[in-house]
Amino acid sequence: MEDRKKSMTLELLIASSIGIVFVAGIVTYVLMLKTRYAGHTAYSRQQMKELNTESFEYMLVKHFYSREELNSFQNPDTEVLEKQGETENDSDDIEIQKIYGPTYEGYMMLVHNPEDLSVAINPYFAEGGAGPSLDEYVSYYNAIGGLNAGGFEDVNGKGDGSLASGIVIHDGKLISGELDAYWPMICITYTNRLTVMNATGQQMLDWGVRDAVTFQPFLISEGQVVYQAGDGNYPNLSPRSAIGQTDDGTFLLLAIDGRGPGSFGATYEDMIQIFQSYGAVTAATLDGGNSTAMMYNGSYVNTPVSMYGSRNLPTVFLIKAEGN
Amino acid sequence: MELNKQIAKPAAVTVLAITAAISISISAIYLHSLRKQYASMEQDSPESAITEYFSKINQKSYDELYQEAEEISPDSNSEETYVQMLQSVYDGVNTDAIDYSLESSDDSSYTYALRYHNADFGKLLIRQNQEGKWIASTLFEGNETWKIEVPSGLTLLVNGSPVSSDQMISSAAVPDNFSSMYDQSAVPLADIYELTNLLDQPEVSVEGDDSYTVLKDVSSNTLFVGKASEDQNLIQAMIQDTETAAAYPAQDATLAEVASVSITESDWYSRISTLENYWFTDHSESNFSNQSVTNLIQQSENTALAYVTMDYYATNGEVERIWHCGYQVSLINLDGSWKIAQMTVDQELNPALNSEG
Numbered sequence: 001m002e003d004r005k006k007s008m009t010l011e012l013l014i015a016s017s018i019g020i021v022f023v024a025g026i027v028t029y030v031l032m033l034k035t036r037y038a039g040h041t042a043y044s045r046q047q048m049k050e051l052n053t054e055s056f057e058y059m060l061v062k063h064f065y066s067r068e069e070l071n072s073f074q075n076p077d078t079e080v081l082e083k084q085g086e087t088e089n090d091s092d093d094i095e096i097q098k099i100y101g102p103t104y105e106g107y108m109m110l111v112h113n114p115e116d117l118s119v120a121i122n123p124y125f126a127e128g129g130a131g132p133s134l135d136e137y138v139s140y141y142n143a144i145g146g147l148n149a150g151g152f153e154d155v156n157g158k159g160d161g162s163l164a165s166g167i168v169i170h171d172g173k174l175i176s177g178e179l180d181a182y183w184p185m186i187c188i189t190y191t192n193r194l195t196v197m198n199a200t201g202q203q204m205l206d207w208g209v210r211d212a213v214t215f216q217p218f219l220i221s222e223g224q225v226v227y228q229a230g231d232g233n234y235p236n237l238s239p240r241s242a243i244g245q246t247d248d249g250t251f252l253l254l255a256i257d258g259r260g261p262g263s264f265g266a267t268y269e270d271m272i273q274i275f276q277s278y279g280a281v282t283a284a285t286l287d288g289g290n291s292t293a294m295m296y297n298g299s300y301v302n303t304p305v306s307m308y309g310s311r312n313l314p315t316v317f318l319i320k321a322e323g324n
Numbered sequence: 325m326e327l328n329k330q331i332a333k334p335a336a337v338t339v340l341a342i343t344a345a346i347s348i349s350i351s352a353i354y355l356h357s358l359r360k361q362y363a364s365m366e367q368d369s370p371e372s373a374i375t376e377y378f379s380k381i382n383q384k385s386y387d388e389l390y391q392e393a394e395e396i397s398p399d400s401n402s403e404e405t406y407v408q409m410l411q412s413v414y415d416g417v418n419t420d421a422i423d424y425s426l427e428s429s430d431d432s433s434y435t436y437a438l439r440y441h442n443a444d445f446g447k448l449l450i451r452q453n454q455e456g457k458w459i460a461s462t463l464f465e466g467n468e469t470w471k472i473e474v475p476s477g478l479t480l481l482v483n484g485s486p487v488s489s490d491q492m493i494s495s496a497a498v499p500d501n502f503s504s505m506y507d508q509s510a511v512p513l514a515d516i517y518e519l520t521n522l523l524d525q526p527e528v529s530v531e532g533d534d535s536y537t538v539l540k541d542v543s544s545n546t547l548f549v550g551k552a553s554e555d556q557n558l559i560q561a562m563i564q565d566t567e568t569a570a571a572y573p574a575q576d577a578t579l580a581e582v583a584s585v586s587i588t589e590s591d592w593y594s595r596i597s598t599l600e601n602y603w604f605t606d607h608s609e610s611n612f613s614n615q616s617v618t619n620l621i622q623q624s625e626n627t628a629l630a631y632v633t634m635d636y637y638a639t640n641g642e643v644e645r646i647w648h649c650g651y652q653v654s655l656i657n658l659d660g661s662w663k664i665a666q667m668t669v670d671q672e673l674n675p676a677l678n679s680e681g
Contacts, residue, residue, distance in 0.1 A: 008336045011327035016336075017343040024347035031355055035362060042371030043362050066421070100543050102668050103595050236598040259603050261570040261636040262647040262671050264596060290603055307605040307643040 033057060038064035094145065094319060096296060099256065099274060103237060103264040106256030107294055107301045108278065109145065109319075114192035114249045116320040119149060119170050119211040122162060125314070131161030133310040134293040135300070143318035145296035147253040148241050150186075150213030151287045152314040161312030166214020167201045168315055174201050177214070184216035185209075186243060186284045194245035194282045196221050213286070213315050219272050220244065220283040227268055237265035239292040239305055243317065244275045244283030252278055253317065255294035255302040262303065286317075370434050370450045370458045371424075377448065377460035378419035386410050393461035396433075396451040400482045400519045401464065402527035409464050409523055413446060424448065435463070466523035472538075473499045473514040474549040475623055479531035480517055486531065493518045500546060501629055501654040501666050504591035510658055512624030514549075539619045539629055542652045542670040548629055550621030558628055558655075559617045561662035566632045566653055567612050569667055574638060575601050576610055586664045587656060593664075610638040614676070626657040627665075633674040648674040 008016075037048050038061060048065075051058050062070055093113045099106040111117050120141050122131035131152070138146050151165040167177030167185065177183070179201040187195045187209040195209075196218040204212055217231040219242065229235070239258035245251050254274060258265025268285070275283040293310040294301040304310050331339075366372045380389055386407040393399075393406065401409075422445060427437040432452070438445040447463040472487075474480045476496045480487045494516040502511040519526055528547060530536035537552040565585040571577035579597060586593045613635050620630040629652070636647040650673030654666040671677055 007330040007332050009327065010329045010331055013331050013336050013339060014327075016340055020340060020344045021347050024344070024351050028351040028354060031351075032358060035355065035359055039362065041362070041366045041375045042369055043366045046371075100670065102543070102592070102666070105669055105671055236600060237595050238599070259573050259599065259601065260647060261574055262649045263669050264573055264599055267595070267598075303647075305603055305605075307607070307638065307640070307645045 030060065033061050034064055037061040094296065096301060099254070101256075101266055101270050101274075104240075104256050104258060104266040104270065105263045106240070106254065106266070108274070109147065109253040109255075109294060109296065109301070110278075111251040111253065111319055114188075114245070114251050117188065117192075117251050117317055118320070119168065119188075119213055119315055120146075120318045121164060121168050121170060121175050121315050122313070125162055125164070125176065128162055131312040131314045134295050134313060134316055135310065137313065137316045137318065138295050138298075141318055142321055144321040145301075146294070146316045146318040147243070147255060147286070148291045148293045148310075148313050149243075149286050149315040149317050150215045151291075161314045164213070164314035167204070167212060168214070169201070169204060169209055169212040172205070172208075172210055174205065177201055179205075183214045184218065185212050185214060186218075186286070187212040192249060194243065194251065194284075196226075196282060196284045215284065215286050217268065218284045219268065220275055220280055223281045225272055225276075227272060231268075234288070235268060237267060238288050239263075239290070239302075240266050240271055240288040241286040241292045241294075242271050242275070242283060242288075243286055244278065244280035246279050247281050252280055252283070253294065255292050256288075257292070257303050259289070259305045260303065371436075373450045373458035373460040374424060374436065374448060378422065381410075381414050381417075381419055389461075392453075392459045394483070395453045396459045397449055397461050397463070398483070398485060400487075400526045401466070401523050402483060402525070404527075405522075405524040406464070410462065413462065464523055465521050468522045468524065468545060469518060469520045470522055470526055471500075471544070471546040472517045472519065472526075472528055472549065473546065473623075474517070474528075474530065474536075476513040476515050478515070478533075478536070478549075480515070480549070481529045481531050482519065482526050484529070487517050487519070491517050491519060499548065499623060500541070500544075501548060501652075502627070502656065505587055505656075505665050506589040510626070511656070512627055514623065537619075537621060539621050539631070539652075542631075542668055542673065548621065548623065550623040550627075550629060553620045553622050553628065555620075558622075558662065559620065559630075562617045562620070562628065562630055562632055562653055562655060563615045563634070565655065565662065565664050566651055566667070567615070567634065569596065569664060570612070570634070570636060570649055570651075572596065573599055573601050574604050574607075574610060574636065587658075590665055592666050596667075605638070605640065605643070607638040607640045609640075610636065612636055616675075628655045628662065629653070631670075631673045635674070635676060648676040650674040650677075 037044050095110040097108045099108050120137055134146055134148060152161045153163040153165050164176045166183040168175045182198055182200055185197055185199050185204060187204060188211045189195060190208050190210045217227050219227045240256040242254040256266045257263035290305040290311055293304050389410060390403050390406050421440060423439045424436040426434060428435045434450045436448045438448060448460050449463050450458055450460045453459050472480060492515055496513040497516055498508045498511050499514040528538055535551050536549055538547045538549050540547055568577050568581050568585045572582045582596060615634040618631045622628050632653050633650045636649055638645060648671060650670045652668040652670060653664060655662040656665045
């Protein structure tokens, strides 16, 4: 018994030797496969691409790679399935971009939902009350933002914005002005298109205008510059308000600061250049100077000229808040 | 042979050990030979550059990658811009999962299309350097065009290399910052270059003269090249002229005073002279503060260009306001005094607005 413990049979020795050689062979084979197919070299990548996925070798080698890596070898030309909607811009339908020029700085508000823009008029004009400031309009009508709009009759020389000049139409109804007088009109139709025209109030109602204010000069109409030097009554360097629209319906509301050390002002030609850079097909000036005021999300975007803030305004363009 | 023959354990163990040693040695020699063979095949392949490239990506050796990129495909993007682009593209990417396929080739180079997660990922250019080694470089094509206006006759360098004359769009032309002067006869001339398909602002310099630096135009992708200056008299003139112009809308200066510090035969003065300043809120107290001149350069001895910032405060006892102002100002000295040839507003130059975030 003790002799057997101190020895092994020849049969066992041969079997053990064969076993060692076999194991060494297996390990060598696996290492060979790893070197050839998973060596992280250009050569091994090429070998992997050419390897039959149903082969025994593939069954072994695939364990050296992640699933993602294996997919990349076998499906290099798979079309990318874009996840629709996840990359969509979920931000507001309103954008505000800073505008720069040689003598001015300003802001362009892009309103991508044109149905959200409408005219609001001084709610106190019937009794001769002063027009609200822009922030009061925004608060009163629960809007998300706004821009001053048309001019005003300076009754008593107080400039209190109580009475709008020309014609004002809101929601298809004449709110202010005479039906049979011609005025330069900036109109929004029921199809939410911005149009500029010289017309009477009656004509605009007949044509189905939703909202309208009076001001001039017009800058761009049907994609063409219609402004001519000498048009309009204020070609000076000045704060500016203006409205435009692109072909896809986006409204462009422009407010340029001026009459101050930080921004001197802009000309009509400056505004035309700005609207052209945005691809506007229609654009018209609104009341500028000390009236220029733009608000969004509870704050003034621009810097009104007066240190007292926005003046009293007869009409404004307001952007409806979501859910309003 | 009797298989039942008993073999002493020491001898048996020795035999087994020798068997194992021989097996392992043969295996090692075989695998070594195999690796050498594959390495040789790899080395001769241009695609070996890709393996090495991704290895450097994983080691984040971006500076080395930029140098190699400049060796085989120099472009006008600055090193900082190129490295930032590499980081933005490759940080967090598993390079083992990047698949590549040959897209095009010519006598001296190969272009590979890269795909990652089954989506287009970019392109790699592979070319041999001067030593004959295959080098890879990620191709970036930006969509920015930059103009560079350098005093006429000087050699412009981008990333240390001379810009090709093919990229010069005008020679001995009036620099843009003096182009609104009606009489340009005394304006120093510049050679204007245009660099396209850039990712960001290029790194430029002048050959043989470190005193030149650049100022970026506030309203366009234009770089003005001039000699850096710290001339205190010039700085003072910049501040005083700018204050006079800025004070005019606030009724703290007259148009005549603005005219005295401006080239009146210019678009700048034509504009500012139409501004009616009586609209400014009446105030009893006002002042300028925090005046600063930065990036002052001289395109010639009689011209100067800089950013000027200052704050303006006004109050009437009832209301008050501070304006944080910023301007890009071009001065020219035609008659012994420095005058404004052009002034462009940019409030964001003012550090007070930057710090308010």
